[in-house]
Amino acid sequence: WINLCTAGVVQIILENTAARGVITIGNREKIMGYNSNFDKYSFFDTKLWDIFDGLALIHNRSYDGVLIQTDSLKVVKAIQNSFLSSSNSALIRRIDHLLLNGGLLDIQHLPRDRNKTIDVWPKWLLINSKD
Numbered sequence: 001w002i003n004l005c006t007a008g009v010v011q012i013i014l015e016n017t018a019a020r021g022v023i024t025i026g027n028r029e030k031i032m033g034y035n036s037n038f039d040k041y042s043f044f045d046t047k048l049w050d051i052f053d054g055l056a057l058i059h060n061r062s063y064d065g066v067l068i069q070t071d072s073l074k075v076v077k078a079i080q081n082s083f084l085s086s087s088n089s090a091l092i093r094r095i096d097h098l099l100l101n102g103g104l105l106d107i108q109h110l111p112r113d114r115n116k117t118i119d120v121w122p123k124w125l126l127i128n129s130k131d
Contacts, residue, residue: 001065002058004023004055004058005023005024005068005069006021006047006070016037016039017043020033021033045091048089048095051070055095065105065106068108071110076107082096083096
């Protein structure tokens with residue numbers, strides 16, 4: 001299994017957003033981390049883009065399945081519901097396409113208070129990308 005854990009999203013006055021993820025293998029050995037800096041997206045769309053970016057990074061790796069952990073329950077439900085019926089969101093359909101080609105899937109809500117260590121990095125990315 002590969003675990004894709006996405007971090008919190010930060011919005012600042014300029015309405016830019018940033019997100020961070022960590023990709024690990026089943027025994028929690030870190031494969032890679034990634035940062036994404038987005039322009040004016042909603043919290044929901046930024047979380048979806050963060051998951052899509054992580055899935056795109058692991059797309060060509062061989063694995064038995066993927067576990068996605070995110071701090072947005074709304075995103076978890078949207079992805080889960082998309083397997084039951086076609087989504088109106090092109091981004092969710094793109095996520096579905098990557099997941100269908102990747103094997104087994106589990107998606108979990110990971111409350112922000114259990115994810116504080118990784119949550120610091122989006123703030124740093126936003127602050128330091130303005131230079």
